[in-house]
Amino acid sequence: MNFAMYVHPSDLRLANTRRVYRSLLAAGRSSRADLARRTGLSAVTTGKVVDQLIEGGLLEEVDLQSAPTGRTVSAPVMGRPPRVVCLSRRARFVAVQLGARECSLMSVSLGGQIDAPSRVSVPSPKRAELFLEAVAEAKDSVCPQQPLAVLVSVPGVLDERQNRVLFSPNLRWTEHAELLPALGRAWSAPVVAVQEVQSLALGHQAFGGAPESFLLIEFTDGVGGAVVTNGRLLESPFPMSGEIGHIRVPTVQRRCGCGNDGCLETLAGRPGLIETFRTSLRKPRATWQDVSNHVASSGVESWLRDTIEATGMVIAGAVNLLGLREVVAVGELTEMHPDVILRIEDAVRRHALCSRFAQVNCRAAPGRRILGLVAAATDRVLLPEPALVATRAAG
Ligand SMILES: [Zn+2]
Known part of the structure; x- marks a missing residue:
């Protein structure tokens, strides 16, 4: 610095x-x-x-x-x-994680340790009002005192300046304009909302040892991305970036939650993996547990190869465009078997232009979302960044 x-x-x-x-x-x-x-x-x-x-x-x-x-x-x-x-x-924060299957509320320390008994999980509701009712009920058992901030991890497209979710294909109810302000009012504290994959990137960075610039991809029900360049989240003029899961894979016809067909996440997200497994292995009733057990014991078989190839191609496109050489993968796809990330890395290297003269590295890493939320709160609420002379001169 x-x-x-x-x-x-x-x-x-x-x-x-x-x-x-x-x-x-x-x-x-x-x-x-x-x-x-x-x-x-x-x-x-x-x-x-x-x-x-x-x-x-x-x-x-x-x-x-x-x-x-x-x-x-x-x-x-x-x-x-x-x-x-x-x-x-x-001193405490309240952390709220909004997810497609469940939403959870918990009290966390400044260092990001979760106070386990404070944790309350509710199935993801259909309407924002229902979620806010659940929050009102759980509020005091989650954190009876006034926290320093309410940290919210949100899927979808978040406008941080307006504290509003603009679009969330898998969780439409979170688009309610009053949702985030109401969470702040519940504990009389400022709201720090962070797009869920960006919170993972911030957590990866805050843990220490992360490269200065990297592309982070999360594989869960959906597939999301976040870009860190020179130590900072990529700033885009429009409140949307990193949506790598909604890049189209031409050979795929599956309908995506976003309304398009053939997005990467229809292959590499959890429901897509289950569907491919069921069709290819003729096991129409296979569950997610069956899929992950199978991969854990058998490794990367032919049914998974197209998905990995498509994932590698899409990542290579992002790598070509952004000039990044470090890729960090978090979540279910790469947790199933250590070979998965190696195969993805191989595909990325074959398709990325910079492989002709430099090395692209792909690594699997644990998800550190809460640490990322805490890091965001540090930057936005506890110790906001000093204005730089250069910025003032430019402004
Ligand atoms: Zn999509």
């Missing part, structure tokens, strides 16, 4: 604060010395930032034994009880 770009000392302080906070979000817990080392800030600056964040209630300092499990281990200092800092476990 180029600090010369900031004018005000307060902006620099905020940038340092964000750096320390982000580092803790990735590490889970850390000694002050490790924080300084990882952020590249001086011990004095790190100490000041940590003290401020503790005073503001966002951080706490605890004995190592009582700290949440960290992802990095620091060597204990002999003779002194080790003290570490972690994100506050008292």
Whole structure:
């Protein structure tokens, strides 16, 4: 980061604060010395930032034994009880995940740990009013206190500025204009809504170790994508991007939830995989469990190859267009068997132009949606990003 770009000392302080906070979000817990080392800030600056964040209630300092499990281990200092800092476990967010099969509400800590007993799941309703009634009923058991924000993961096309879902092919009721504002009012807190695949990309990034630029694809009932370039979600002028699941595969005639025929997700989404399996193996009553058990034991067989080839071709198109070389796959298709991602990678490499002179990498990764929601809340509500001089000059 180029600090010369900031004018005000307060902006620099905020940038340092964000750096320390982000580092803790990735590490889970850390000694002050490790924080300084990882952020590249001086011990004095790190100490000041940590003290401020503790005073503001966002951080706490605890004995190592009582700290949440960290992802990095620091060597204990002999003779002194080790003290570490972690994100506050008292301050809470409410997280709401809207899904095609079920919707869930839960209380999460600033570090993204779910408070398991607070979790309430309801079958996805047909109308927004029914969901809001369920929220009103569950509200106090999910989070009796006022949270710092209500974090909402939404499928479909989200207009973040208007806090409104514009189009959701598989969950039409979420398009209700009052849905997101009403969730905020339920807990008297600001709403941070994030498109569900973008929240996975933010989570992948916040966990640490992610490439600066990548395409993330999620395979569940549908297939969605999110693009991160130079460490940031791709900004598009229209509130829609990454809809890789609705790219047409010419040889496929299946009707998609979006109204078109032959979208990639009619092949690589859960219902599409079940349908192909049933037809190809002549098992008309096979369930999702049957499909995933079969792939887990038999690997990638011929019935799955066309789907993988189509997926690889569509990804290669995105890779060609965006100039990305790192692809991260999350979800059911790649979780079924380790060969799936290798076959996808092989197809992408065969079809992507940059393979002629550079390497495209595809990796399967766990989904970290809650961590992504928490990261979004950090950027939008807790520590909003300082304005850059360049942006001001341009504006
Ligand atoms: Zn579609």
